[in-house]
Amino acid sequence: xxxxxxxxxxTKFVCGVGDEHGNIVDxxxxxxxxxxxxxxxxxxxxxxxKVEAIGIGTFGPIDIDPSSPTYGHVTTTPKPGWSGFDFxxxxxxxxxxxxxWDTDVNAAAYGxxxxxxxxxxxxxxxxxxxxxxxxxxxxxxxxxxxxxxPEGGHxxxxxxxxxxxxxxxxxxxxxxxxxxxxxxxxxxxxxxxSELPPDHPAWPMxxxxxxxxxxxxxxxxxxxxxxxxxxVMHQKQLFPMIREEVKRNLNGYVAHDAILKGIxxxxxxxxxxxxxxxxxxxxxxxxxxxxxx
Amino acid sequence: xxxxxxxxxxTKFVCGVGDEHGNIVDxxxxxxxxxxxxxxxxxxxxxxxKVEAIGIGTFGPIDIDPSSPTYGHVTTTPKPGWSGFDFxxxxxxxxxxxxxWDTDVNAAAYGxxxxxxxxxxxxxxxxxxxxxxxxxxxxxxxxxxxxxxPEGGHxxxxxxxxxxxxxxxxxxxxxxxxxxxxxxxxxxxxxxxSELPPDHPAWPMxxxxxxxxxxxxxxxxxxxxxxxxxxVMHQKQLFPMIREEVKRNLNGYVAHDAILKGIxxxxxxxxxxxxxxxxxxxxxxxxxxxxxx
Ligand SMILES: Nc1ncnc2c1ncn2[C@@H]1O[C@H](COP(=O)(O)OP(=O)(O)O)[C@@H](O)[C@H]1O
Ligand SMILES: Nc1ncnc2c1ncn2[C@@H]1O[C@H](COP(=O)(O)OP(=O)(O)O)[C@@H](O)[C@H]1O
Ligand SMILES: [Zn+2]
Ligand SMILES: [Zn+2]
Numbered sequence: 001x002x003x004x005x006x007x008x009x010x011t012k013f014v015c016g017v018g019d020e021h022g023n024i025v026d027x028x029x030x031x032x033x034x035x036x037x038x039x040x041x042x043x044x045x046x047x048x049x050k051v052e053a054i055g056i057g058t059f060g061p062i063d064i065d066p067s068s069p070t071y072g073h074v075t076t077t078p079k080p081g082w083s084g085f086d087f088x089x090x091x092x093x094x095x096x097x098x099x100x101w102d103t104d105v106n107a108a109a110y111g112x113x114x115x116x117x118x119x120x121x122x123x124x125x126x127x128x129x130x131x132x133x134x135x136x137x138x139x140x141x142x143x144x145x146x147x148x149x150p151e152g153g154h155x156x157x158x159x160x161x162x163x164x165x166x167x168x169x170x171x172x173x174x175x176x177x178x179x180x181x182x183x184x185x186x187x188x189x190x191x192x193x194s195e196l197p198p199d200h201p202a203w204p205m206x207x208x209x210x211x212x213x214x215x216x217x218x219x220x221x222x223x224x225x226x227x228x229x230x231x232v233m234h235q236k237q238l239f240p241m242i243r244e245e246v247k248r249n250l251n252g253y254v255a256h257d258a259i260l261k262g263i264x265x266x267x268x269x270x271x272x273x274x275x276x277x278x279x280x281x282x283x284x285x286x287x288x289x290x291x292x293x
Numbered sequence: 294x295x296x297x298x299x300x301x302x303x304t305k306f307v308c309g310v311g312d313e314h315g316n317i318v319d320x321x322x323x324x325x326x327x328x329x330x331x332x333x334x335x336x337x338x339x340x341x342x343k344v345e346a347i348g349i350g351t352f353g354p355i356d357i358d359p360s361s362p363t364y365g366h367v368t369t370t371p372k373p374g375w376s377g378f379d380f381x382x383x384x385x386x387x388x389x390x391x392x393x394w395d396t397d398v399n400a401a402a403y404g405x406x407x408x409x410x411x412x413x414x415x416x417x418x419x420x421x422x423x424x425x426x427x428x429x430x431x432x433x434x435x436x437x438x439x440x441x442x443p444e445g446g447h448x449x450x451x452x453x454x455x456x457x458x459x460x461x462x463x464x465x466x467x468x469x470x471x472x473x474x475x476x477x478x479x480x481x482x483x484x485x486x487s488e489l490p491p492d493h494p495a496w497p498m499x500x501x502x503x504x505x506x507x508x509x510x511x512x513x514x515x516x517x518x519x520x521x522x523x524x525v526m527h528q529k530q531l532f533p534m535i536r537e538e539v540k541r542n543l544n545g546y547v548a549h550d551a552i553l554k555g556i557x558x559x560x561x562x563x564x565x566x567x568x569x570x571x572x573x574x575x576x577x578x579x580x581x582x583x584x585x586x
Contacts, residue, residue, distance in 0.1 A: 061548070076548050123439045135513065142433040146416045146515030147549045154546055155509040158451050171546040216448040216509065220428065222439030253447055253464040255354070255369050256440045 003289065004051035004097075005281035006042060007104060008058035008087070010079060010131060013038060015045045018282040022115035024275060034081035035074075035090075043094045053292075055100035055285025057107025057277055058087060064102060064145050072101060098292040100284025104128075104277055106143045106150070108229065108270065109136030110287075111280030116271030118225040125223040126276070127152075128230035129210065133177040136280075139221065153177040157212045160205050163188070180209040182232050198237045207238055211245020214267065218246065218254060229270045236269075243267050296582065297344035297390075298574035299335060300397060301351035301380070303372060303424060306331060308338045311575040315408035317568060327374035328367075328383075336387045346585075348393035348578025350400025350570055351380060357395060357438050365394060391585040393577025397421075397570055399436045399443070401522060401563070402429030403580075404573030409564030411518040418516040419569070420445075421523035422503065426470040429573075432514065446470040450505045453498050456481070473502040475525050491530045500531055504538020507560065511539065511547060522563045529562075536560050 005024070007014040009032060016027035026049070030041055046054065061075045072088025088101050102110070109118075109126035118124035118138070126136040133153030137144040144150060154175045165188040167178030178184060185193040189202050196202050214226055228242070243263045250259065258266045270276035298317070300307040302325060309320035319342070323334055339347065354368045365381025381394050395403070402411075402419035411417035411431070419429040426446030430437040437443060447468045458481040460471030471477060478486040482495050489495050507519055521535070536556045543552065551559045563569035 137514070139432060139437045139439065140435040142435070144432045144514065146432065146517050147551055148515045148547065150513055150515060151547065152513040154512045156451060156505055156542065158449060171544045172542070212449055217513065219447045220443055220445035220510065220513065221430070221437065222441045222443060224439050249449065249465070251464045254441065254444065258440055 002049065002051050003282055003285040004046050004049060004054035005278050005285055006054065006056045006058070007107070007277040007281050008032070008056060009104065009277075010059045013042065014278050015042055016278050016282070017049050017051060018279070020286055022111070022272075022279050022282065024278060024282070027278065032079075035085040035087070036081075039087070039090050042091070046095060051095075051097060051285075053098045053100070053285040053289035054091065054095060055107065055281040055283065055288065056088065056091065057102055057104040057281040057284060060103050061148060061151065062087070062101075062103060064149050098285075098288040100281070100286075100288035102143060102284055103134070103136065103149050104280075105134035105136035106138075107136070107280030107284050108276040109138040109227070109280070110143055111272055111276055111283045112225075112227050112270055113138045114283045115279055116276060117227050117268050119271065121224040123221075123223050124225040124227055125217055125221065126227045126229065126270075127210075127214070129180060129228065129232035130182055130230035133181050135217075137221065137223075139223070152213075152217070153181070155213055155216065157209050160208045163205060176209060176213045180206055180232075185232065193232055193235065198235065203235060203238055204241055206232070207241035207245050210238070211242050212249055214242065214246050215249035218250065218259070222254070224258070226267045227270050228267065229276055233269060239267065239269070295342065295344045296575055296578040297339050297342060297347035298571050298578055299347065299349045299351070300400070300570040300574050301325070301349060302397065302570070303352045306335065307571050308335055309571050309575070310342050310344060311572070313579055315404070315565075315572050315575060317571060317575070320571065325372075328378040328380070329374075332380070332383050335384070339388060344388075344390060344578075346391045346393070346578040346582035347384065347388060348400070348574040348576065348581060349381065349384065350395055350397040350574040350577060353396050354441060354444065355380070355394075355396060357442050391578075391581040393574070393579075393581035395436060395577055396427070396429060396442050397573075398427035398429035399431075400429065400573030400577050401569040402431040402520070402573070403436055404565055404569055404576045405518075405520050405563055406431045407576045408572055409569060410520050410561050412564065414517040416514075416516050417518040417520055418510055418514060419520045419522065419563075420503075420507070422473060422521065422525035423475055423523035426474050430514065430516075432516070445506075445510070446474070448506055448509065450502050453501045456498060469502060469506045473499055473525075478525065486525055486528065491528065496528060496531055497534055499525070500534035500538050503531070504535050505542055507535065507539050508542035511543065511552070515547070517551070519560045520563050521560065522569055526562060532560065532562070
């Protein structure tokens with residue numbers, strides 16, 4: 001079986017071909033430009049790939065309501081040219097195959113549930129901490145959408161007592177994304193996160209914000225696995241700090257062994273590593289094929 | 294069709310019989326005592342009612358994992374006698390009918406989705422502000438569970454700048470429940486909420502906490518309707534204040550007309566009024582019957 005996968009990021013696009021076991025057999029990557037030239041490269045890539053379906057996990061916000069006239073469009077993004085662009089329609093006009101269509105983070109959550117850290121579970125939450133903060137939610141065996149899709153990067157967290165940074169979210173200032181995405185670390189400390197040593201005070205502060213958001217997510221949704229990805233999470237020392245913050249915030253309230261005893265196996269990096277997004281898109285494509293047949 | 298419904302609250306039990314249209318044709322109510330005498334009254338009530346199924350929406354926490362050996366039990370509650378009590382098993386031994394089993398707030402969310410304010414929608418969130426704060430989540434056409442069930446009353450909110458009250462949650466102090474449930478109002482202002490005038494500063498402060506929690510819930514889950522019930526919400530002046538707080542917190546970020554233009558119809562009281570809980574239990578019973586047949 002040959003399924004196409006598109007991980008459409010704000011910075012780069014990754015396209016690939018994989019099979020029903022989550023193996024990626026081919027891939028390419030190129031920078032995200034304006035929509036027309038970018039999609040032209042995508043369409044060129046898939047032209048001779050003989051895929052039976054294509055899954056798209058994309059940056060957003062996007063319209064995921066099948067009954068909407070703008071279903072499949074990118075909605076209100078500041079990225080030049082992309083606002084209102086008919087991403088899914090453009091792809092459908094080029095390839096007559098079933099399409100999966102969701103956010104990059106919902107795709108990653110789904111990929112992790114099918115082949116990764118949440119394999120076999122009917123729920124997980126996927127958080128990415130990168131240029132922004134994104135959240136994908138898989139619950140009761142389904143990806144969650146509603147009016148729009150989850151945008152949990154913008155939950156409101158309490159300020160760390162030693163933190164004077166105002167936050168960079170243009171809507172909320174010091175929401176989670178404003179305080180804990182990669183650019184917040186860089187602006188707060190004056191250097192990129194990747195250049196800060198592992199024992200720098202930036203990391204306990206980062207864990208303070210992430211742990212708080214996760215504790216609230218856990219009481220609200222009770223996911224069976226919490227998966228943390230994105231560039232910032234390459235700082236592996238964050239994981240034990242975040243787990244401690246979650247325990248401190250919950251303070252024993254969620255009386256389940258997964259948290260009380262097994263938190264090292266509950267809050268984890270993506271089982272698919274940096275393939276989480278592309279495998280997630282692959283899983284979306286596979287699901288679209290199954291729905292059709 | 295005759296379906297039994299049990300709304301099991303920490304203070305009182307309501308039992309009733311209804312039909313497949315959500316009409317309650319009979320009901321009784323009595324105080325919640327220790328489990329054995331309480332369930333005896335429940336069983337007595339249903340003995341001659343000839344119901345085809347029974348739905349239970351109960352205070353918790355409860356075990357809702359069908360694969361767990363303690364499925365159907367109340368878990369760790371301070372209520373004397375109830376911790377570890379096999380509620381569902383006791384009922385099943387008395388009546389050989391299909392049973393629906395969920396939290397009181399998930400039941401209420403479901404009832405509202407079937408017959409109430411979220412009728413016909415595939416998602417809604419139900420918050421109750423009473424002795425505690427509870428949250429029920431209906432998403433993608435299903436009630437959400439995970440490790441346990443939603444316990445969103447304990448999300449962490451930011452403190453109001455004029456508020457010096459420490460919060461009464463034994464686990465978290467000033468979580469949402471600790472700051473915004475009925476007892477918080479009473480302890481903060483020294484009188485019961487029901488005795489405070491509608492223009493008292495208690496209400497903008499209450500709306501501050503509720504609006505914050507709702508804004509975070511909305512970005513995270515994007516529900517199609519937000520329903521607010523419980524004793525505290527009898528203060529109708531809270532609704533416009535809460536809507537304003539939600540708009541202030543979101544600050545235009547969730548670009549959907551339901552919020553930007555139609556918020557009066559988005560954040561609403563239960564369509565079923567004080568029947569939300571009992572009708573929800575009825576809907577659970579009906580669903581259990583349908584699954585079996
Ligand atoms: N090793 C690292 N340590 C800390 N921060 C990092 C690291 N690598 C990348 N980042 C930060 O993560 C952000 C990029 O996130 P990434 O997930 O790689 O891409 P994007 O979110 O654009 O898809 C940048 O703000 C960058 O500074
Ligand atoms: N009209 C009212 N105005 C403000 N608070 C009220 C009102 N009625 C009840 N309450 C508060 O709500 C709480 C009881 O909530 P309720 O939903 O009636 O019951 P429970 O949560 O026990 O099921 C109490 O703390 C009470 O003070
Ligand atoms: Zn924000
Ligand atoms: Zn609490």
